[in-house]
Amino acid sequence: MVPHQAWTHQDGQLLAQLPNAIRELLDCTTLVIVSNRGPVEFHQTSDGDFVTKRGTGGVITAMSAAARYAEAIWVACAMTSADRLKAEEMRRRGEPFLDLPDLPGFRLRFVVPDPSAYQGYYNRIANPLLWFLQHYLWDTPRAPDIDYRTWQAWHEGYVVVNRLFAEEVVAAAAAVPREPIILLQDYHLYLVPAFIRELRPDLLLHHFVHIPWPDQDYWRLLPLVMRRAICEGLLANDIVGFQTPRHARSFLNTVDANLPDAEVDYRRREVAYRGRITRVRVYPISIDPELVRAVANSEDARRHEEHLQAYRNEFTIVRVDRAEPSKNVVRGFLAYDRLLEAHPELIGRVNFLAFLVPTRMEVAEYINYLDEINAVVGRINAKYANAAEVEGIHWQPVHLFVGDDYPRALAAMRFYDVLLVNAIFDGMNLVAKEGALLNERNGVLILSEGAGAYQQLGQWALTVSPTDIEGTAQALWRGLTMPEAERAWRAEQLRRHVLEHDLRRWLIDQLQDIADLRAERAPHRVAAPS
Ligand code: G6P
Numbered sequence: 001m002v003p004h005q006a007w008t009h010q011d012g013q014l015l016a017q018l019p020n021a022i023r024e025l026l027d028c029t030t031l032v033i034v035s036n037r038g039p040v041e042f043h044q045t046s047d048g049d050f051v052t053k054r055g056t057g058g059v060i061t062a063m064s065a066a067a068r069y070a071e072a073i074w075v076a077c078a079m080t081s082a083d084r085l086k087a088e089e090m091r092r093r094g095e096p097f098l099d100l101p102d103l104p105g106f107r108l109r110f111v112v113p114d115p116s117a118y119q120g121y122y123n124r125i126a127n128p129l130l131w132f133l134q135h136y137l138w139d140t141p142r143a144p145d146i147d148y149r150t151w152q153a154w155h156e157g158y159v160v161v162n163r164l165f166a167e168e169v170v171a172a173a174a175a176v177p178r179e180p181i182i183l184l185q186d187y188h189l190y191l192v193p194a195f196i197r198e199l200r201p202d203l204l205l206h207h208f209v210h211i212p213w214p215d216q217d218y219w220r221l222l223p224l225v226m227r228r229a230i231c232e233g234l235l236a237n238d239i240v241g242f243q244t245p246r247h248a249r250s251f252l253n254t255v256d257a258n259l260p261d262a263e264v265d266y267r268r269r270e271v272a273y274r275g276r277i278t279r280v281r282v283y284p285i286s287i288d289p290e291l292v293r294a295v296a297n298s299e300d301a302r303r304h305e306e307h308l309q310a311y312r313n314e315f316t317i318v319r320v321d322r323a324e325p326s327k328n329v330v331r332g333f334l335a336y337d338r339l340l341e342a343h344p345e346l347i348g349r350v351n352f353l354a355f356l357v358p359t360r361m362e363v364a365e366y367i368n369y370l371d372e373i374n375a376v377v378g379r380i381n382a383k384y385a386n387a388a389e390v391e392g393i394h395w396q397p398v399h400l401f402v403g404d405d406y407p408r409a410l411a412a413m414r415f416y417d418v419l420l421v422n423a424i425f426d427g428m429n430l431v432a433k434e435g436a437l438l439n440e441r442n443g444v445l446i447l448s449e450g451a452g453a454y455q456q457l458g459q460w461a462l463t464v465s466p467t468d469i470e471g472t473a474q475a476l477w478r479g480l481t482m483p484e485a486e487r488a489w490r491a492e493q494l495r496r497h498v499l500e501h502d503l504r505r506w507l508i509d510q511l512q513d514i515a516d517l518r519a520e521r522a523p524h525r526v527a528a529p530s
Contacts (some may be wrong), residue, residue, distance in 0.1 A: 038076025096175035120157020166195030335472035436494035444479035
């Protein structure tokens with residue numbers, strides 16, 4: 001999460017540094033960002049006043065940065081009853097967008113599905129079905145069961161809400177004076193591009209998939225009708241972006257396996273389908289170092305840092321995650337338990353601080369996972385509290401901080417000796433990058449092979465296979481006892497990489513591809529490159 005004032009710091013210097021082709025693109029177009037969750041939620045106070053609260057998650061953080069560069073409209077789902085009231089008010093007044101006075105640079109248009117359609121779309125299809133599939137989380141002999149409720153959620157939820165999104169995007173596109181460029185985000189919206197094409201074949205559509213794209217065989221857990229619709233939906237885009245080359249390759253394989261009429265060119269990473277060409281590209285997402293540092297240096301974060309001093313020990317392990325199954329939090333604690341068993345000399349000398357943000361609490365799989373986390377932490381704390389007491393020490397090996405507090409999490413990143421990122425699969429994992437940037441103790445990064453970030457940062461991290469509890473325990477030991485010179489070298493390389501591959505670069509690479517495509521389609525429209 002990034003505080004309001006930080007996203008709107010219009011950065012003249014950054015704009016000045018944009019390549020000419022991109023500056024020209026942004027001068028004559030409007031970015032229409034489309035995502036399930038919008039940049040803000042409205043809430044109503046007891047006096048009936050509307051207040052805004054920032055939406056959470058990586059998509060918001062990344063796309064908020066895009067709005068610093070250009071005129072941007074955001075199309076997103078109404079999440080709260082106050083959002084719905086605001087959307088109604090906007091329609092009554094015949095206004096196409098909501099201005100957000102405290103957030104200059106943003107204008108918003110809500111999609112307002114009926115609650116039962118939203119329930120099917122979000123709580124049954126997007127999460128857990130697609131999320132679990134794309135992170136390889138299913139225990140396949142038992143799940144998923146695609147029963148009539150799933151089909152109903154597909155037809156009356158996912159398809160319906162995706163169509164509503166397409167209609168709102170088309171309305172937004174018609175209401176802006178400049179040429180709109182549509183930037184779709186993520187797995188909630190796979191069918192939107194095809195629905196937009198039915199209404200506006202001319203629009204330039206770009207879709208970024210923030211989460212992994214699994215192997216085409218695994219997609220067979222979804223019925224053919226669904227996976228075909230998903231492939232066809234995505235192929236209605238001009239460009240589809242993924243976090244890593246592996247995900248892009250898996251997408252091409254999935255299209256090849258499911259759409260017999262598609263011509264897949266693996267070398268050029270392009271697909272020809274029904275008279276259109278879709279380019280498949282790789283854009284590893286990153287952080288905005290300046291914004292992250294601004295939050296980490298804020299008064300709020302400094303206050304947390306002071307408070308957290310009391311929880312540190314001779315050795316401090318930190319993890320920061322949303323409390324959800326793909327993050328592999330439980331196995332992380334089992335590995336810590338194993339570390340303490342194998343190295344009793346650490347008893348009383350090491351603390352594990354876990355900062356977890358509860359998420360998707362309407363979905364049973366997520367509620368159960370949070371319960372499992374609480375249970376394993378309770379067990380470890382009880383076990384070692386007893387062991388420590390025998391030696392006359394008062395010690396709590398795990399401290400669990402549950403809640404959405406970004407400044408607090410960043411404060412903790414300054415002082416870890418080891419940062420544990422052992423996700424089973426993860427599109428990217430920005431925590432690894434934030435930690436690398438902020439840590440002041442030459443802390444060691446333990447990084448799962450399954451995180452997208454592994455492809456960029458793996459060479460300077462200690463690698464773990466996410467299911468390997470024993471290996472993770474050994475990596476924790478190695479991280480805590482690594483000689484200072486090696487720690488310093490690794491930390492320096494990580495920091496350098498993150499600074500060189502920042503969020504700006506992620507955006508610029510995408511905008512450059514869009515500018516190139518526009519230039520190819522209508523060369524007369526684009527000024528000569530300088
Ligand atoms: C994470 C993922 C994003 C995804 C978002 C949705 O941040 O990295 O790819 O869009 O979750 O989260 P939500 O809380 O809106 O379900």
